[in-house]
Amino acid sequence: MAKIETIRHSLSHIMAQIVQELFPGVKFGIGPAIENGFYYDFDLSQSLTPGDLPKIEDKMRQIIKQNLSFKKRGVSKKEAQKIFQNQPYKLELIKEMSGEKITVYESGNFLDLCQGPHVKSTKEIPIKGFKITKIAGAYWRGDEKNPMLTRIYGVAFNTEEELKKFLEREAEAEKRDHRVLGKKLELFLIDEEFGSGLPLWLPKGAILRKIIMDFALNAYLERGYKLVATPHIANLQLWKRSGHWDFYRESMYSPIKVEKEFYMIKPMNCPGHVKIYNSKIRSYRDLPLRFTEMGTVYRYERSGTLHGLTRVRGFTQDDAHLFCAPEQLHSELLSMIDLTLYILKSFGFKEFKVSLSVRDPKKKTNYLGSNKIWNLAEKALEEALKAKKLSYKRYLGEAVFYGPKIDFLVKDTIGREWQLTTIQVDFNFPEKFNLNFINKKGQKKRPIMIHRALLGSLERFIGVLIEHYGGAFPLWLSPIQLVVIPVGSRHRKYAKEIGKVLKEENLRTEVWTEAETVSKKIREAEVQKIPYMLVVGDKEIKTKSVRIRKRDKGDVGIIKLTKFIEKVKKEIKEKK
Numbered sequence: 398m399a400k401i402e403t404i405r406h407s408l409s410h411i412m413a414q415i416v417q418e419l420f421p422g423v424k425f426g427i428g429p430a431i432e433n434g435f436y437y438d439f440d441l442s443q444s445l446t447p448g449d450l451p452k453i454e455d456k457m458r459q460i461i462k463q464n465l466s467f468k469k470r471g472v473s474k475k476e477a478q479k480i481f482q483n484q485p486y487k488l489e490l491i492k493e494m495s496g497e498k499i500t501v502y503e504s505g506n507f508l509d510l511c512q513g514p515h516v517k518s519t520k521e522i523p524i525k526g527f528k529i530t531k532i533a534g535a536y537w538r539g540d541e542k543n544p545m546l547t548r549i550y551g552v553a554f555n556t557e558e559e560l561k562k563f564l565e566r567e568a569e570a571e572k573r574d575h576r577v578l579g580k581k582l583e584l585f586l587i588d589e590e591f592g593s594g595l596p597l598w599l600p601k602g603a604i605l606r607k608i609i610m611d612f613a614l615n616a617y618l619e620r621g622y623k624l625v626a627t628p629h630i631a632n633l634q635l636w637k638r639s640g641h642w643d644f645y646r647e648s649m650y651s652p653i654k655v656e657k658e659f660y661m662i663k664p665m666n667c668p669g670h671v672k673i674y675n676s677k678i679r680s681y682r683d684l685p686l687r688f689t690e691m692g693t694v695y696r697y698e699r700s701g702t703l704h705g706l707t708r709v710r711g712f713t714q715d716d717a718h719l720f721c722a723p724e725q726l727h728s729e730l731l732s733m734i735d736l737t738l739y740i741l742k743s744f745g746f747k748e749f750k751v752s753l754s755v756r757d758p759k760k761k762t763n764y765l766g767s768n769k770i771w772n773l774a775e776k777a778l779e780e781a782l783k784a785k786k787l788s789y790k791r792y793l794g795e796a797v798f799y800g801p802k803i804d805f806l807v808k809d810t811i812g813r814e815w816q817l818t819t820i821q822v823d824f825n826f827p828e829k830f831n832l833n834f835i836n837k838k839g840q841k842k843r844p845i846m847i848h849r850a851l852l853g854s855l856e857r858f859i860g861v862l863i864e865h866y867g868g869a870f871p872l873w874l875s876p877i878q879l880v881v882i883p884v885g886s887r888h889r890k891y892a893k894e895i896g897k898v899l900k901e902e903n904l905r906t907e908v909w910t911e912a913e914t915v916s917k918k919i920r921e922a923e924v925q926k927i928p929y930m931l932v933v934g935d936k937e938i939k940t941k942s943v944r945i946r947k948r949d950k951g952d953v954g955i956i957k958l959t960k961f962i963e964k965v966k967k968e969i970k971e972k973k
C-alpha cells in the first residue's frame with residue numbers, strides 16, 4: 398500500500414480535477430499533503446459554499462472507482478510555461494525553478510506541475526478513508542500582499558475506522574474550542590476595533606486569571622523567589638546591548654520616540670531582571686537569586702497566525718530569572734522540575750512529555766558561550782531529568798543560540814499536546830551585561846542565568862485550560878463556584894442570608910433572586926457550568942440546610958449549610 402502522505406497528496410490532485418470540472422477557468426495554487434490530510438488552493442471566479450463540499454467528495458469517489466492512473470512526464474521549462482500559460486500561479490512557480498527538467502503529472506484530464514510522488518492508480522486510495530472537511534481563505538504563499546485564494550481541506554486515512562476516530566476527536570475538540578467557550582462563558586473578548594491578538598478579560602475571565610496568578614506566584618514566593626516589577630517599555634540602547642535589536646527585531650514593535658531617545662515595548666522581561674541583579678555587588682552568599690514577575694510582554698505575530706488566546710500579540714508570562722553559581726545549577730534544576738510538576742499537576746494535567754534541546758556539536762560556532770560551560774549546562778539538565786526519572790527526548794541542534802533548554806508538553810483530556818513550560822539556560826546575558834558575583838575566595842565570577850516560565854503565558858495557559866476542561870473548571874478555579882436559587886419569592890430572604898454567609902467564607906457565590914422559574918435558573922447555571930447550585934425552599938429554611946444540585950450530576954440531596962461549607966472547602970483545598 399502506498400504511504401499515507403502519498404495517498405493524501407494524490408487526493409489533492411483528484412480534488413483539483415473535480416474543481417476544474419465544476420469551475421471552468423479556475424486558477425490553481427498548490428495542493429500539498431498535510432498532517433491528517435491535504436488541501437488545495439484555488440482562485441475561483443465564483444464563490445464556493447460548504448454545501449458544495451459533499452458534491453466534490455462524491456465526484457472524487459466516482460473518479461477513484463475508475464482506477465485512474467497518475468502519469469509522470471518530464472518537460473522542459475519552456476514546455477511547462479506553455480502547458481500552464483493560463484495558470485499565473487503555476488507560472489510563478491515555474492519561473493523560480495532552477496534546472497531544466499520539470500515534472501508534470503497527469504491524472505484523467507487534470508495536469509499538474511508537481512514533483513510527486515503519487516499513487517500509481519487511484520485504486521490504491523481507500524475510498525472510504527477520506528472526507529472533504531472545510532473551506533478557508535488563504536493568501537497565495539501565505540503573504541497578505543498576495544491575492545486571497547480559496548483553500549479546500551480534506552482529511553484522509555488508511556481505513557474508514559481511523560477516519561471515524563479522527564472526526565470524532567475533531568468534533569470533541571470543536572466543542573471544547575476556547576474561542577467559542579470563552580464567549581459563551583463570558584471569560585474574554587477579542588475586539589477587532591481594540592486590536593487583533595489583544596484579548597480583553599471580562600470579569601469572570603479576569604477572576605480566573607487572578608486565581609491562577611495568585612496560585613503560581615504564592616508557590617514561587619514560598620520557594621524563595623523574590624517578587625520584582627518592571628515597566629512595559631525600555632530604552633532602545635538596552636535592547637541593542639541585550640542582542641534583541643539584532644536577533645529578535647522581527648518580533649518587536651517599532652520604536653517609540655520619547656524626547657530625543659527611542660524606546661521599545663518589551664518582548665521579554667529579562668533585561669529588567671538583569672538590571673536588578675546588577676543594582677548591587679552580589680556575593681556567593683546571595684546566590685541563588687530568583688526574581689519573578691507576572692510580566693506582560695508584546696511580540697509581533699502575523700495576523701494570519703493569531704488564534705484566540707493561544708496565539709496573541711500581548712501576553713503575561715509567569716516569568717522568572719535565576720542567577721546561580723555553576724555548582725548550584727544541578728540543585729536549582731531539580732527543584733525547578735519539582736515545582737513545574739507540582740504546578741501542572743495542580744491544574745489537572747497528568748501526562749507530560751519532556752524535551753531536552755542541546756547544541757549541535759558539529760556547529761559549535763553557531764552558539765554563544767564556551768565549550769566548558771555548554772557541557773556543564775547540558776549535563777546538568779540531563780542529569781536533573783534523569784534524577785527525577787522523567788523520560789525525555791533529546792533534540793540535537795534545537796538549543797537556542799545562548800543555551801540549552803527543557804520544555805514540558807502537557808496532554809489534555811482528549812489527547813492533544815500543548816507546550817507550556819520552558820526552562821532555558823542562558824550564557825548570553827551574563828556576558829553582555831557583565832554579571833558577576835564574588836566567590837568565597839573574593840574573586841569575581843560569572844553566575845549562570847536561567848529563564849523559566851512554568852505556565853508559559855497566562856493567555857495561552859487559560860486557553861489550554863478551557864479546552865482541557867471543556868469550560869467545566871474544577872471548583873477551585875471556577876469563576877462562580879456557587880449559585881443560590883430560591884424556590885419562590887418568600888425564600889429570597891433566606892437565599893440572601895445564605896449568600897452572605899458563603900461570601901464571608903470566601904466562596905465565590907451569586908444569589909439569583911430574579912423573578913424567573915427555578916428550572917430556568919438551573920438551566921442557566923448549567924450553561925455557565927457553575928459547579929454547585931443551592932436550591933432553597935420551605936423545607937431548607939426550616940432545617941437550616943440547602944438542596945444541592947451538582948454540575949453534570951443533578952440533584953444530590955439536602956445537606957446542612959455548615960456541613961456543605963466544610964465539604965466545598967475541602968474540595969477547593971484538594972483542587973479536585
Ligand SMILES: [Zn+2]
Binds near residue numbers: 509512513
Ligand atoms: Zn502532486
Ligand SMILES: [Zn+2]
Binds near residue numbers: 665718
Ligand atoms: Zn528571560
